[in-house]
Amino acid sequence: MSTANQSNANTLPFLLTGIPGLEALHGWISIPFCFTYIMTLLGNSTVLLAVRLDKSLHEPMYYFICMLAVIDLTFSTAVVPKMLGVFWLDSREIGFGACFIQMFFIHTFTAVESGVLLAMSFDRYTAICNPLRYNTILTSSRTIQLGLLSLARGAGVMIPLMCLLTTLPYCKTRVIPHSYCEHMAVVELACADPSVSDLYSLIVATLLVGADSVFITFSYVMILRAVMRLPSQEARLKALRTCGSHVSIILLFYIGGLLSMYLQMFSFGLAPHVQVLVADFYLTVPPMLNPIIYGVKVKQIQDGIFKLLRQLAGLRQADKD
Secondary structure: HHHHHHHOOOOEEHHHHHHHHHHHHHHHHHHHHHHHHHHHHHHHHHHHHHHHHHHHHOOOOOOHHHHHHHHHHHHHHHHHHHHHHHHOOOOOOHHHHHHHHHHHHHHHHHHHHHHHHHHHHHHHHHHHHHHHHHHHOHHHHHHHHHHHHHHHHHHHHHHHHHHHHHHOOOOOOOEOOOOOOOOOHHHHOOOOOOHHHHHHHHHHHHHHHHHHHHHHHHHHHHHHHHOOOOOHHHHHHHHHHHHHHHHHHHHHHHHHHHHHHHHHHHHOOOHHHHHHHHHHHHHHHHHHHHHHHHHHHHHHHEEEEEEEEHHHHHHHHHHHH
């Protein structure tokens, strides 16, 4: 393909299929995705407001929870509105640039979330294994720096990948058999060899997720050893409860991500709509569940949310009076 033709082809929009083979059921399929998006907005916004308004929650652990809430809101907003547009309005067209921007946000904030989960494991390790130095090691400014470092790392490794992908010629069909611009589904439309971008993405995913997983596992092995040495059973249970929400989020993030990735790489004989639905639910369900996990397992967050609701109820009553 000539350079001019390649340039023209790469300005044409893509078309999203939605759920391949289940187009007639898009209206029904949209209901759970709409529900999860509404609950994601409400749940994560409530967590952010509770931490913002309750000064007792202005501590590193809760700042990390706020970072996860912002990541969840970004994830969902990057994917779900366009997905619902496909389901409800048959608005399948997505611009060439918009497609790769959506892909950039998805992959960048996946990497950012992995980095924040690693920082949270360090936070719990310090709080339990070195409590006397906790306030000097993890100050508010260092917590924010860790969050910004995770963001810079995620964006830094994804920008080269986006450069590689956008320079590929997309001269095959413009139809993406997915409900969002999923990396592998888009690359399959290229009419040039994508091995360089594939190798880069594989190396980055392995190094980022692999290294983060190893350090998180090491942190929790050390935490478990320290907890087992505590003198009383009550102290041990309290320490384990403190880490419970973090462990739940880690399992949800990594197990769901691995399942979604492997189903995209290897079909295992599954129908295409099953693969797409698994990928869609991975991007939409965890952001809804995370604030629920905080509310159930982190008592301070729960108390902050109740305090926020009481304040709102009091303001509404005052307006009526």
